[in-house]
Amino acid sequence: MAGTITEKILSRHIVEGEAVAGQEVALKIDNTLTQDATGTMAYLQFEAIGIDRVKTQFSVSFVDHNTLQTDFRNADDHLYLQSVAKRYGLYFSRPGNGICHQVFLERFARPGNTLIGSDSHTPTAGGIGCFAMGAGGLDVACAMAGAPFRIKYPKIVGIKLTGRLNDWVSAKDVILEVLRRVDVKGNVGKVFEYFGEGVKTLSVPDRATITNMGTETGCTTSIFPSDEITREFLKAQGREEDWQLLVPDEDATYDEVIEINLSEIEPMVALPHSPGNVRRVREVGPIKVDQVAIGSCTNSSLRDLMMVAAILDGKTVAENLHLTISPGSRQVVEHLIADGGYASIVRAGARIMENACGACIGMGCAPRSEGVSVRTFNRNFEGRSGTKDAKVYLVSPETAAATAITGYLTDPRELGEAPKFELPKKFFVNDNMIIKPLPEEEAKKVEIVRGPNIRPLPSFEPLGDKLEGKALIKVGDNITTDHIMPAGAKILPLRSNIPEISKHVFEAVDPSFYEKARSYGGGFIIGGENYGQGSSREHAALAPKYLGVKAVVVKSFARIHLANLINFGIVPLTFKNPEDYDRISEGDDLEIAIGDLLGPCKLTNKTTGAVIELEHTLSKLDAEILKTGGKLPWIKKQF
Numbered sequence: 165m166a167g168t169i170t171e172k173i174l175s176r177h178i179v180e181g182e183a184v185a186g187q188e189v190a191l192k193i194d195n196t197l198t199q200d201a202t203g204t205m206a207y208l209q210f211e212a213i214g215i216d217r218v219k220t221q222f223s224v225s226f227v228d229h230n231t232l233q234t235d236f237r238n239a240d241d242h243l244y245l246q247s248v249a250k251r252y253g254l255y256f257s258r259p260g261n262g263i264c265h266q267v268f269l270e271r272f273a274r275p276g277n278t279l280i281g282s283d284s285h286t287p288t289a290g291g292i293g294c295f296a297m298g299a300g301g302l303d304v305a306c307a308m309a310g311a312p313f314r315i316k317y318p319k320i321v322g323i324k325l326t327g328r329l330n331d332w333v334s335a336k337d338v339i340l341e342v343l344r345r346v347d348v349k350g351n352v353g354k355v356f357e358y359f360g361e362g363v364k365t366l367s368v369p370d371r372a373t374i375t376n377m378g379t380e381t382g383c384t385t386s387i388f389p390s391d392e393i394t395r396e397f398l399k400a401q402g403r404e405e406d407w408q409l410l411v412p413d414e415d416a417t418y419d420e421v422i423e424i425n426l427s428e429i430e431p432m433v434a435l436p437h438s439p440g441n442v443r444r445v446r447e448v449g450p451i452k453v454d455q456v457a458i459g460s461c462t463n464s465s466l467r468d469l470m471m472v473a474a475i476l477d478g479k480t481v482a483e484n485l486h487l488t489i490s491p492g493s494r495q496v497v498e499h500l501i502a503d504g505g506y507a508s509i510v511r512a513g514a515r516i517m518e519n520a521c522g523a524c525i526g527m528g529c530a531p532r533s534e535g536v537s538v539r540t541f542n543r544n545f546e547g548r549s550g551t552k553d554a555k556v557y558l559v560s561p562e563t564a565a566a567t568a569i570t571g572y573l574t575d576p577r578e579l580g581e582a583p584k585f586e587l588p589k590k591f592f593v594n595d596n597m598i599i600k601p602l603p604e605e606e607a608k609k610v611e612i613v614r615g616p617n618i619r620p621l622p623s624f625e626p627l628g629d630k631l632e633g634k635a636l637i638k639v640g641d642n643i644t645t646d647h648i649m650p651a652g653a654k655i656l657p658l659r660s661n662i663p664e665i666s667k668h669v670f671e672a673v674d675p676s677f678y679e680k681a682r683s684y685g686g687g688f689i690i691g692g693e694n695y696g697q698g699s700s701r702e703h704a705a706l707a708p709k710y711l712g713v714k715a716v717v718v719k720s721f722a723r724i725h726l727a728n729l730i731n732f733g734i735v736p737l738t739f740k741n742p743e744d745y746d747r748i749s750e751g752d753d754l755e756i757a758i759g760d761l762l763g764p765c766k767l768t769n770k771t772t773g774a775v776i777e778l779e780h781t782l783s784k785l786d787a788e789i790l791k792t793g794g795k796l797p798w799i800k801k802q803f
């Protein structure tokens with residue numbers, strides 16, 4: 165039977181269920197990845213399951229988020245992660261080695277494999293032909309224990325690429341064009357699979373930029389074929405043996421096709437405060453800029469930074485702004501130094517930051533109050549930069565570098581002739597910052613290091629048939645996990661300490677949320693469309709659960725957050741009639757009859773007397789997990 169790449173990979177990994185769009189399937193997971201901000205919780209959960217060694221082909225633990233060691237807490241977390249990796253048979257990528265997705269692409273990702281990662285930009289590995297999905301830490305813990313990962317079998321959207329990118333236009337502009345067309349909602353349950361002649365004009369790092377930011381569409385994942393270009397990339401990384409040919413059959417069919425002529429794409433920009441708010445740079449016109457930040461897992465590859473270096477060469481950063489550059493990996497830095505790019509960047513006056521997430525999660529590079537920041541990152545949600553009233557514009561490395569020179573948002577085509585760059589035939593390969601798994605018997609003797617920042621997991625009770633409480637908060641559309649559970653240098657070190665981190669739930673939206681939740685003994689969250697978009701952080705479910713949130717009732721959910729709510733025993737419900745959203749006010753007393761959660765539910769607003777019909781997309785298994793009090797108590801019963 166003819167097949168798309170998605171169908172080919174999934175058919176080799178389905179262990180339960182049928183390949184019918186919308187139906188639940190269980191997938192065997194080959195690889196997992198974690199980063200430190202979500203990893204400590206994932207490994208605490210893995211330990212609680214009680215398995216002796218990871219059961220995946222391989223799993224990797226990265227430290228790239230909370231790298232600032234301003235006190236003992238992050239350092240404690242790093243040591244915990246390193247000792248857990250040693251004890252349970254994982255690879256450990258040490259702080260300083262780079263951003264998880266960049267390093268995974270360089271050193272680990274394999275075409276044809278399935279990967280889940282406790283980071284929403286895990287689809288970056290789709291650039292190499294890996295079926296890679298973001299997931300909550302608990303799902304990653306379960307996959308490490310050998311459990312399959314459940315998804316709704318996706319609708320496959322073929323994105324047909326034709327033509328070739330013009331000078332000054334790059335992969336970031338392609339994904340911004342995709343976002344311009346499909347926006348950030350309405351894509352749950354879809355896979356974006358790229359095909360067509362245009363694919364051959366894009367390198368693996370280009371493709372990875374596209375699949376990385378595909379996350380912002382809300383889709384399950386994005387994927388490219390594994391072809392001769394993929395083979396060349398793997399060969400240059402010294403691991404050609406990991407390559408396999410993976411292309412769609414000639415007569416493969418897609419549920420929907422979107423055509424993009426690469427030759428017609430121009431430099432693009434996502435305006436504040438949504439990655440889907442996309443325009444052509446030339447249409448936006450000059451805006452005075454205070455800061456340019458280049459890097460993140462979207463645009464920190466060697467190709468991107470060498471382009472930036474070539475643009476900055478011999479120039480000086482404009483007086484009215486400052487420029488930061490965060491390389492994606494140590495391999496990228498080594499090449500920048502050897503190839504002269506580093507010197508060009510430093511001479512131009514950029515601040516070179518660590519090879520880590522840094523500025524992307526609001527650490528070390530927050531703009532001034534009401535500042536304008538132009539970034540090559542993938543998200544521009546309000547407050548994510550670290551400055552609540554800053555305006556963040558998302559662009560390509562070329563547009564960012566041009567802007568850094570002129571001081572205002574600039575279409576890079578104004579700079580004249582474009583620099584050229586080709587990937588090396590052989591990258592500098594040195595894995596001395598990756599600690600390999602120990603043999604099983606040796607690993608069993610390893611002691612796990614638990615500093616005072618590593619606090620035990622809270623435990624939760626099973627759910628009854630009826631949920632009661634107050635509407636603790638009522639929020640609008642497109643609430644992100646950053647709104648629910650903020651990140652940033654102050655909060656990130658609390659990721660292994662649920663009682664402490666829960667004090668910050670919704671703090672930017674309603675600073676009294678914590679006190680209200682405590683004094684009412686929990687209750688409900690009411691929301692609009694696309695609730696929980698953004699990062700995969702399970703703390704956005706775990707911390708509200710700790711505060712007694714029993715159900716979230718909204719118009720629609722983002723996929724990963726929906727799964728996280730189920731994992732932590734919070735019932736995710738949607739309004740049958742979206743206009744019923746208006747029949748609940750903050751502070752109302754509510755009662756939701758959930759029964760066995762196999763059918764629709766009824767909400768009674770005891771304050772107004774209104775009766776509201778609710779729906780859900782829970783499977784039988786989801787219902788069982790919720791009723792048991794969440795996935796951890798449920799999975800413990802399975803082993």
Ligand code: F3S
Nearest residue numbers: 285460461521524525
């Ligand atoms: Fe890190 Fe930002 Fe990517 S936090 S993993 S660089 S989205």
